[in-house]
Amino acid sequence: MxxxxxxxxxxxxxxxxxxxxxxxxxxxxxxxxxxxxxxxxxxxxxxxxxxxxxxxxxxxxxxxxxxxxxxxxxxxxxxxxxxxxxxxxxxxxxxxxxxxxxxxxxxxxxxxxxxxxxxxxxxxxxxxxxxxxxxxxxxxxxxxxxxxxxxxxxxxxxxxxxxxxxxxxxxxxxxxxxxxxxxxxxxxxxxxxxxxxxxxxxxATKSRAERHADMRAYLERNLGDPTLGIEHLLRTFAVSRPAIYRDFADVGGVAAYINKRRLDRAFHQLLSASAKATRVKDVANQLGFQDPAYFSRLFRQRFGISPVGALNSRGISTxxxxxxxxxxxxxxxxxxxxxxxxx
CATH class of the missing domain: 2.60.120.280 (Regulatory protein AraC)
Known part of the structure; x- marks a missing residue:
């Protein structure tokens, strides 16, 4: 060698x-x-x-x-x-x-x-x-x-x-x-x-960056809430609707960002889970997706693999x-x- x-x-x-x-x-x-x-x-x-x-x-x-x-x-x-x-x-x-x-x-x-x-x-x-x-x-x-x-x-x-x-x-x-x-x-x-x-x-200006981070951290903590959206940010942060639109423009808006982060969290969970102890439906529900078919469609569009495929890929060979x-x-x-x- x-x-x-x-x-x-x-x-x-x-x-x-x-x-x-x-x-x-x-x-x-x-x-x-x-x-x-x-x-x-x-x-x-x-x-x-x-x-x-x-x-x-x-x-x-x-x-x-x-x-x-x-x-x-x-x-x-x-x-x-x-x-x-x-x-x-x-x-x-x-x-x-x-x-x-x-x-x-x-x-x-x-x-x-x-x-x-x-x-x-x-x-x-x-x-x-x-x-x-x-x-x-x-x-x-x-x-x-x-x-x-x-x-x-x-x-x-x-x-x-x-x-x-x-x-x-x-x-x-x-x-x-x-x-x-x-x-x-x-x-x-x-x-x-x-x-x-x-x-x-x-x-990057510090004030906008900090507000940006605070809003994203809030969304991260509440991904399991199926009603999560821009109204939550308006109620929680002293900021205008146009300002929120600007802050999330680079990721397609608040709703698109929430969906992406939910899908990302699901991706991590399914790849790290035991196939015998985890159901795709449960992961979807925990992350605010109430329609499993909708969740599966978005998941495949984002990652090129179905949620079941991601979960089953955890199988370990000899x-x-x-x-x-x-x-x-x-x-x-x-x-x-x-x-x-x-x-």
Whole structure:
């Protein structure tokens, strides 16, 4: 897998672990950062992972079938690192905190692994880099949890070119070259993204931002009330109807925001629930949806999967570690987890 003259690396695919173990091997290898579950009935053999450890950065390329990804509280705890991802093909959508989560081919997304998020992915190929917060001076309390750059934007193109070049060169990089390459890459990333995020933060007026946050927090606390709407905000906050319209214009209005947050909360609950102990109807009712059919239609429109499909995707197959004839390939499981523990 590696030698003294090359970077630490790992590879996992159907050829190495056997076709019938491929998905279980993939699930077990990435569970240090994600809980993953397939969306199809068959056993996928397309899962693939190749990664290189460049000083304290992990460069990777992964391929996977349709599935759900859940980065839960146990993954987020003490996860003081960021991930940069570029979908070469496919895509994903879901929720990150109280924001929409959607990735299209060619876009560059950078997000904080110390936060929880859930997504549904298509058949995809993804290039990625994982790096410590400290490597670029990222502060979770100051900088955005999620940053994105368009496929054709100057920053997006520069980041893509840098990541793809590093991936191409990784097999030939010598260990003594890794620290300087990592320093240069992180310096470029820090110089490109942090000044922009800081500038955006200072442009927001404090009073409006605080009112904005207070109203959203109120809605979050009352999502289970089926009558929740703009009238509640008018009664609770000393603000005019036009002001509320302006505050929620960027999310399609108060009603649209409430529906999105209810659906996002349902998405989290269904992906985190036990299929045997949870009913979709109960989750819908708890979040203010009185018509299950309406809830299901909105849920599928938002996430590309039915509520039942999200709940059933929690089913766990036989762990890869228990597959005796695949035990020689446990290095991928061990090494990736160790890498994440050391960056």
């Amino acid at each position: 590696e030698n003294a003259t090359s970077l630490p690396s790992l590879r996992l695919d159907a050829e190495m672990v056997g076709a019938r173990h491929c998905y279980d091997a993939w699930r077990e290898t990435v569970r240090c950062v994600y809980d993953v579950n397939p969306l199809n009935d068959g056993t996928s053999t397309t899962e693939r992972l190749e990664a290189w450890l460049l000083d304290n950065l992990i460069f990777s390329e992964t391929a996977f079938s349709e599935q759900t990804f859940a980065h839960n509280a146990r993954h987020a705890e003490d996860s003081n690192y960021l991930t940069l991802q570029i979908y070469k093909s496919g895509g994903s959508k879901g929720v990150f905190g109280n924001r929409d989560w959607q990735m299209e081919p060619g876009e560059v997304h950078i997000y904080d692994f110390s936060r929880e998020f859930h997504s549904v992915a298509q058949n995809s190929v993804v290039a990625g880099v994982t790096l410590p917060h400290s490597a670029i001076g990222y502060d979770p309390g100051k900088h955005p949890a999620h940053m994105s750059y368009g496929a054709n934007s100057p920053i997006g193109q520069l980041l893509k070119n840098a990541v793809f070049l590093m991936q191409k060169q990784a097999p030939d990089v010598k260990p003594d070259e890794a620290p300087e390459l990592a320093r240069v890459f992180c310096g470029m990333l820090s110089g490109l993204i942090l000044p922009q995020t800081e500038e955006r933060d200072t442009k 762990p890869y570690a228990s597959q005796g004839d695949a035990s020689d390939n446990q290095f991928a499981v061990r090494d990736l987890s160790n890498w994440f523990n050391t960056i």
